[in-house]
Amino acid sequence: MTVTTRTPSAPVPRASVPRASAPQESTQPTAVPPAPSGSLLRVRGLRVAYRDHEVVHGVDLDVRPGEVVALVGESGSGKSTTAHALIGLLPDGGHVTSGEVTLGAGPRPTPLSGLLPDAWRRVRGVRVGFVPQDPGTALDPVVRVGEQVAEALVVHGTPRRAARERAVGILRDVGLDRPAERARQYPHQLSGGMRQRVLVGIAMACEPELVIADEPTSALDVTVQRRVLDLLGDLTSRAGTAVLLITHDLAVAADRADRVVVLKDGLVVEEGSAARVLGSPEHPYTRELVAATPGRTTLDRNTVPSASAEAPVTTAVTSGPATTTDRASAPGAAGSDTTPQPVLLSARGLVKEFRLGRRDRLRAVDDVSFAVPRGSAFALVGESGSGKSTTARLVLGLERPDAGVVELDGVPVGDDRATRRRTQLVHQDPYSSLDPRFTVAAVVEEPLRAHRVGDRAERRDRVAHLLEQVHLAPDLARRRPAELSGGQRQRVAIARALALDPELLVLDEPTSALDVSVQARVLDLLARLRAERSLTYLFISHDLAVVRQIADHVGVMSDGRLVETGPVGQVFDHPTHPYTAELIAAIPGARPTAHLDPKDLT
CATH class of the missing domain: 3.40.50.300 (P-loop containing nucleotide triphosphate hydrolases)
Structure with missing residues (x-):
């Protein structure tokens, strides 16, 4: 099987990385190719720190008009921090210590470093759209979905009535069924995937020059994922919009990106065309990422079996006897034993x-x-x-x-x-699902306290063991959820669920x-x-x-x-x-x- 990548509307020169004779066990980055000319987004020497701890160490990045660039790496590698730093949305305690960020492919690009709030409002939404990673916290829980989409248009000059009408169309464009009804609902009445699509619609409402999408498909099923990615692709081909795609899904990166940038511990370790980086990775870290991708070759859409009414199915879904021999x-x-x-x-x-209104259910x-x-x-x-x-x-x-x-x-x-x-x-x-006031240790210990399991010392030892089981470093126990990456938070949630056996x-x-x-x-x-x-x-x-x-x-x-x-x-x-x-x-x-x-x- 070969890796295929999307072809942009205008040819984009592919950067190449010299092939190494053999991968070395090293954390040093491979040679980074020269920046493509005519960049829309140009990043040089970006360094970001939380308080006194530097987490991004001199990142260089370029995105051309109409190009899709995927930034990949493990959770905690600095992907989301880099994305937030580019548009001035770092959380409290985070700050850019040095580096240059410019937007615009013309002779006089706009510098984004150190913009004041008023200047940022003329950039965000109109010139740069942003899709955050967590739809559960990015949407206002007390404002209807349609109003939140319309607000993205209103703040940039669209009359409110026209914005509300356009909001329904945007919800339809991102694949929501019954968009007029969904516009009247609140975020908690939508599934996680639906909320993520709403965020994509908000980011794309003003057809910006650049969309920074931070894990835009992580909560989406494959059919909706395809529609959302197709929508992003249509935008790039129609309006020349560029996309910086932050993702941990290497299949999405291979399928949709023109170039891939691999980030590890805040450093760019490999960069090049998607086919080259994901098909023939050179850095040991990239090879680890590729090797860890679940084996899905039998689900290749190029060899999809068609539905057949004659294929026999043995089902475990039944209301019959309370035993089964099928594995x-x-x-x-x-296992493969046949013991009932x-x-x-x-x-x-x-x-x-669920009630949707006075009459609808x-x-x-x-x-x-x-x-x-x-x-x-x-x-x-x-x-x-x-x-x-x-x-x-x-x-x-x-x-x-x-x-x-x-x-x-x-x-x-x-x-x-x-x-x-x-x-x-x-x-x-x-x-x-995690109390933002609690430390990680308190979050995992909570069900043990609630069910009066063990004394304080036993619970402390149990928490340490659970964190080790889900591959979290012991020093993370003192942090709070806001100080963790999305993947780290999910592992904390798994540890908490396992606490009571x-x-x-x-x-x-x-x-x-x-x-x-x-x-x-x-x-x-x-x-x-x-x-x-x-x-x-x-x-x-x-x-x-x-x-x-x-x-x-x-x-x-x-x-x-x-x-x-x-x-x-x-x-x-x-x-x-x-x-x-x-x-x-x-x-x-x-x-x-x-x-x-x-x-x-x-």
Whole structure:
């Protein structure tokens, strides 16, 4: 398989990096190619510090008009800090210590370093759009979605009535169903993916020269991800808008970027065309990132199997006997024995409706039934808004079904302490689920205190062990959530969920905020914990490659209903429903790991 990249409307010279004779075990960057001429965004020697600690060390970066440049690297590598520094949005304590940033491809570009607030207001939104990483905190919870989109137009001169009408069109453009209804809703009434699309619409409302997108697709399912990326691509080709794409998804970078810049510990270690960097990486760190990408070659959209009504499906989704002998044939399944396993989680006929207005109601979950054997992993996949997360909340007793029943070991699930101890949730949005006043240690210890587990010393030791399990350094225990990267916050949330040794772990997009190397470690951790403790997983995800790796069985949801279920390998390789085939077809077609044998990597 070859890596394909998007071709911009105007030819963009590809920078090249001299091939090294052999990768060296070194943290030194490879030779960085010269900057392309006519840059729209030009960054030289950017250094950023939080208080007295420097985290970005002399970054050079160029983005030409109409070009898509992907900035990739692990969480904590400085990607988001660099993006925030470019447009003057560093948090308290963060400041640019040196460097030059200019915007504009003409002979007199606009310097962005040291702009005053009034000057920034003439740049942000009009000339530079920004898509933040965390939709849960970027949207005002007490203002309707349509008003927030319209505000982006009003502050730059559009009459309010015209802005409200245009806001509905923008919501339609970014793929929201029933945009007029969605415009009247509040952010908490939308799924995580829907909120992310609203942010993309706000950033693109004024058709800026440059869009800085900080993980714009991390919360999106593959079909919506494709629409959003297509929308960004249409903007670049139509208006010559450039995109600086901050992402941990190397498949997205390979599929959409013209050039890739790899950042490690605040340093650029490799740069070049997307095909060269991701197809033939030279720096050991880049090779690690590529090797850690989940193996998804069987889900290549160039070889997508068509839906067939004749393909047999053995399903674990049933309201019948409380045992099953079926095991997943996909890689990563937890064993292949045929010993009947007792069902731990059973859901039958679940229905949940939400009121949208005085008369309208939305049926978010519509007659959903499934059973999950003890020690197995069952995944729910589908577009954002399909009912996956609502089903998870019904399973945990956080929402009451309008019809149907959820049972744990044959006992109806309730909103009580016993259920809380046996079941735990890892939220999709780690920032809003962590108390910003608590340190990391206090966040992880909280469920232990609430259930009176151990004394102070035992809880302290337990917290340290949990942080080690999710690969967080001990010194992070004293930090607060705002001082962590998105991936680090998600690992804290996983550690907290494991604190009480639950039987059932409900994971709602647990890896969507993680870069590929940390994602690989977390998935390995989840697989090991499942084997050692007989944990049972209900896994909610839009990443089909992750589902193939972690789950035994999968259920595909569309408009609140389960449209297809069965073993992961069977459903993904031989989908019987057209919607399932559409999900698989939407996966970015080029997988950067196709060229590399992990055994050959250092």
